[in-house]
Amino acid sequence: MIKELIIDSTPNGATIALLQDKQLVELHKEHINNNYTVGDIYLGRIKKIMPGLNAAFVDVGYEKDAFLHYLDLGPQVQSLLKLTKQVKSGGYQAKLLDNFKLEADINKSGKISEVLTKGQLIPVQIAKEPISTKGPRLSSDISIAGRYVVLCPFSEAISISKKIKSNTERNRLRKIIESIKPKHFGVIIRTVSEGKGVAEMQKDLLDLITKWETFITRLPSTEPAKKVLGEIDRTSTILRDLLNKDFQHIYVNETSIFEEVKSYVHDISPEMENIVRLHKHKDPIFEHYGIEKQIKGAFGKTVNLAGGAYLVIEHTEALHVIDVNSGNRTANKENQEENAFQVNKEAAREIARQLRLRDMGGIVVIDFIDMHKPTNRKDLFDYLRTEMSHDRAKHTILPPSKFGLVQITRQRVRPEMNIVTSEVCPTCHGTGAIRPTILLMDDIENNFNYILVEQNEKNITLAVHPYIEAYIKKGLITRQMKWYFKYSQWIKVKSNPNYQITEFHFFNTKDEEIKL
Known part of the structure; x- marks a missing residue:
């Protein structure tokens, strides 16, 4: 690939x-x-405690207060609050955590009112960017991501990506990190670390430690609701x-x-x-x-597939719906089951791409073409999972139901990519009505009067649809010749097959369009 x-x-x-x-x-x-990119760290101020939601609303400078749930506080939030208070007051001068005494982990099933109070300052990290009418989603379980590792303060744990299968390699990486990580910092070892040497791992970890030191240095002077540390x-x-x-x-x-x-x-x-x-x-x-060209073809309500089938994609506030249609595909007429299976596989490949391309998140429901054989439904499910394996966003796929519906939940951390592919009609300008075609030549000649006589332009070019060009140049004494006698200068006429039938434009000698 x-x-x-x-x-x-x-x-x-x-x-x-x-x-x-x-x-x-x-x-x-x-x-x-x-601002408010996933990974950015802000100094938030608690605006409101919501015991019913077991959450708090936090002011991070956005027009709507950000949302912080109890489960997103992180087990070591008390240590974070203690460090913040000491650093802001000048009571803690060190940049690392060697001499810092960690607090006990909070209760997983506790109440947010037991941990946070209104007006309290707390560093928070953007977990989800503002989407639609909602403010950012926050986490106070702060982590700083690098290329090979992720640095997690107030922890001692070393976690290794499950995609690294070799026990020998896992033990090697663990020993490397144990020998170089600072005290009271946990580390997550990423998949790309596989096979990397001590020097590369150490350089990446040192870069992250430098970022943490920058965070500690900036914290005392940072005003509430301002950014402390930005993601790259x-x-x-x-x-x-x-x-x-x-x-x-x-x-x-x-x-x-x-x-x-x-x-x-x-x-x-x-x-x-x-x-x-x-x-x-x-x-x-x-x-x-x-x-x-790919953008124009891939975005929009209807997405055409190479085999003649097509997708219809609809978006609602709560979910996305994708309908698979066989279109004019005629292969395997005698075997409708096989035909449906092939169309569904082609659609599954494109759907996996569309989810990444549009960054569609939340609930996605796909209406595949009905298939009667359980083996085909299982094969389609496995094929879709394989195609979705390239997707970096966390997702869950449920097997097809007997109605051919597949449900997917996909992580949503940023607003969906939405590109308008339809264009305003250059002839009617979006009104749905055009000037009578019989008046087209009158419109062109009225513009000649303005451009040639009033504006005194020279050597202009008229660009029209090929049919109109043929009409202008037909006959022994053409309209082009009549214009020459009338305006005492030759007007070039060129065709553009991309124009609508009644569309026309004027250009000067520098090939710049003359705005009317």
Whole structure:
């Protein structure tokens, strides 16, 4: 599997496209000064305790108070509160936790009113970005993620990714971390650590410890509801989590971003620095690599599949519904069961891609084409699970019911990616009504009077639909010739097959459109 990352930088931010075997599978938008990103740490102030919800509403500077549930406090929240109070008052000067006395873990089934009080200050981490009308979802179980490990303060535990199967490798990694981790810090060893040496693991851990020291240094001067420590930008996050030998190219269209990405790749994986390329082609970067076309085809209510089948995707506040239709597919007419199975497999592959591409979260219900054989339903379920295994978001898939329905729950930490693919009709401008076609030539000539006579433009070009071009140029004495006699200058006429039948535009000698 070949992976490529295409980064389109604009003054308002960046759009990041992840391609697998030239197919768009993830699309991320990153805005400049984007606050409340997953992983950011804020100094929150408790605004309201809600005993009925066993939760609290916290002011982190967002227009709506953020939500902090008791189960998201973390077992060592008392140690966090104690450290915060001591650091803010100047009673604790050290940056690490070697001399800090940890408090006892809180009761898992306790009440939030026993831990927090109104007006109290508490560092919190963004667990879910603001979505729709809801504020951010918070956690006070703070962790700082790196490329190979995750640093967890107020803990001594060393956890290892379950995807690392080898006991020998698990023991090796555990011994490395035990020898270098600081006191009162837990560590989660990530899957990409497999096979890595002591130097790489130590460098990553030291980088995270430096971030923790930055957090402790900034905490005394940070005002309530302000950010204390920010997560790295979305581009670096993707590279941190995904960069491996499968990546072939990273293309960037802006010099400063190119230098930043190249520097970051050099830091985390020096041998891959040369895959970062600066896009110098005159065409826009997304258009040059065919991403714009893929975006237009992949977003929207209807998604067409290669075999003639199609998906209909509907979104509601509570869930997403995907309907699979066989369309005009005619293969295997004699065997409807096999035909349905093949269409469903093709749809499952595209659905797994759509969930990643649109970042759809919450509950997803898929209405596959009915299949009667239990073996086919099981094979479809296994195939969907395999396709979904590439998805980084946590998800659960239930087997197909006898009605062909599959239910998926998928982690939702950011607003869904929503791109409007329909365009306003250039002829009616969205009104649904157009000028009578019999008046088209009158409209064009009225604009000639304005452009040539009043504005005194020279050597203009009229662009029209090919049918209209043929009409203008037909006959012995063409309309083009009549215009020459009337306006004393030759008006070029060119056709554009992308135009609507009554659409026309004027261009000057620099090929710039003349705005009317």
